[in-house]
Amino acid sequence: MSKSTTIERQRYFPLHEVKAGMVLARPLQITEGRMLVSNMPAGHVLTETDLAQLRARHAQYACVLETDWRSDLVRSRQNALQASRLEQIFRHADMNDPTTRMFHAAILGYRTI
Amino acid sequence: MPLELTVSRIAANLDRLPAFPPLIAELIGLLDDDEVNMVTLARKVERDPVLTGRILYAANGLLRLDYRADARDVYTAASYIGFARIRDIVFAASIANYINKFKHNPSFWKHCLTAGIAAQELARNTNVHPSHALIAGLLHDIGWLWMFYFHPFESQQVRLRLEVHNEPVLDVEHSMFGVNHCIIGQQIAQYWKLPQEIVAAIAHHHIPSETAANDALTAITHLAENIVNALDIPCRDDNQVQYVSATACRTLGIDRVEDFFPILGSIEARCKYLTILFH
Numbered sequence: 001m002s003k004s005t006t007i008e009r010q011r012y013f014p015l016h017e018v019k020a021g022m023v024l025a026r027p028l029q030i031t032e033g034r035m036l037v038s039n040m041p042a043g044h045v046l047t048e049t050d051l052a053q054l055r056a057r058h059a060q061y062a063c064v065l066e067t068d069w070r071s072d073l074v075r076s077r078q079n080a081l082q083a084s085r086l087e088q089i090f091r092h093a094d095m096n097d098p099t100t101r102m103f104h105a106a107i108l109g110y111r112t113i
Numbered sequence: 114m115p116l117e118l119t120v121s122r123i124a125a126n127l128d129r130l131p132a133f134p135p136l137i138a139e140l141i142g143l144l145d146d147d148e149v150n151m152v153t154l155a156r157k158v159e160r161d162p163v164l165t166g167r168i169l170y171a172a173n174g175l176l177r178l179d180y181r182a183d184a185r186d187v188y189t190a191a192s193y194i195g196f197a198r199i200r201d202i203v204f205a206a207s208i209a210n211y212i213n214k215f216k217h218n219p220s221f222w223k224h225c226l227t228a229g230i231a232a233q234e235l236a237r238n239t240n241v242h243p244s245h246a247l248i249a250g251l252l253h254d255i256g257w258l259w260m261f262y263f264h265p266f267e268s269q270q271v272r273l274r275l276e277v278h279n280e281p282v283l284d285v286e287h288s289m290f291g292v293n294h295c296i297i298g299q300q301i302a303q304y305w306k307l308p309q310e311i312v313a314a315i316a317h318h319h320i321p322s323e324t325a326a327n328d329a330l331t332a333i334t335h336l337a338e339n340i341v342n343a344l345d346i347p348c349r350d351d352n353q354v355q356y357v358s359a360t361a362c363r364t365l366g367i368d369r370v371e372d373f374f375p376i377l378g379s380i381e382a383r384c385k386y387l388t389i390l391f392h
Binding site: 010011017055060062063085086089091092093099102103107109111 | 378
């Protein structure tokens with residue numbers, strides 16, 4: 001059996017995949033025009049009522065905390081696959097250019113959390 | 114043998130392209146008019162039954178995600194999901210209808226749609242009108258459709274060289290056509306009399322000069338395409354990131370790796386949320 005280090009990670013989900021009991025990783029603010037109509041802080045545990053309110057306000061996504069249950073082996077294999085795909089996508093990029101390098105680092109960091 | 118196209122040769126056959134939906138130009142003209150309301154929008158849209166069907170399909174998809182009953186007309190749909198969102202659906206559905214006329218690979222439309230969504234998300238904290246960002250994203254590769262429509266053989270050759278030989282897209286287009294899809298797109302957008310900022314965004318979205326990238330909509334469109342390609346949405350063999358403009362990032366207030374995380378997350382989540390509505 002492979003070793004498993006459980007970690008919490010921030011994930012963005014479309015609203016129809018967000019469930020009651022999930023914990024917001026980032027504040028969720030909804031504005032209508034210039035008016036703030038809903039403001040939930042990071043750490044807030046979402047309830048069915050919250051979700052109904054978010055649907056009524058036409059929210060489209062939320063950033064929640066998710067426990068990553070993958071084993072270290074699976075995680076490192078999946079991360080290697082992501083890195084390899086990115087290498088393909090960036091095959092013509094000038095990686096000496098600092099902004100392109102920063103962008104690549106951002107995508108790699110996002111894809112391998 | 115390269116075609117060696119010139120701007121005047123491109124301009125000469127723009128009127129042979131399928132007619133651009135007049136509704137889009139009409140609605141763009143009304144974006145800043147506060148007097149335009151749901152009734153005006155619904156009346157304009159309902160003149161076209163095919164478009165109405167497409168809009169209702171997308172709007173009802175959204176309503177079902179929110180556990181609400183289907184709407185049977187555009188006015189009711191607009192009153193449920195809001196004027197701004199129904200207007201975005203009208204833009205996306207009209208452009209989807211237009212692109213479908215070219216019978217091109219479906220992944221092309223998906224790429225345009227995700228770039229549009231990404232552009233709108235990037236416009237959130239700028240002065241750019243969200244609908245301008247959406248339209249620039251949806252139409253940024255319109256020059257490629259021109260190439261496919263008038264020169265299908267050469268376009269297939271470009272695709273082949275991208276997929277098999279992994280060459281940079283603008284280089285391949287230059288060698289086959291003498292111009293690239295950005296220049297052609299600029300000609301088309303001018304011919305359609307789209308707002309100047311959208312024309313500039315289409316013209317410079319690949320490799321914007323320092324001056325061009327200072328314009329917020331050009332910066333948004335440039336970054337939007339790079340983001341959806343880098344995130345591989347939709348997954349396509351020819352997704353490429355060649356160059357990311359430092360000026361474009363600066364224009365949008367992106368200075369550090371960490372600044373990208375919420376942008377990437379929200380774009381990916383919104384793409385998942387919205388792409389199911391426009392097949």
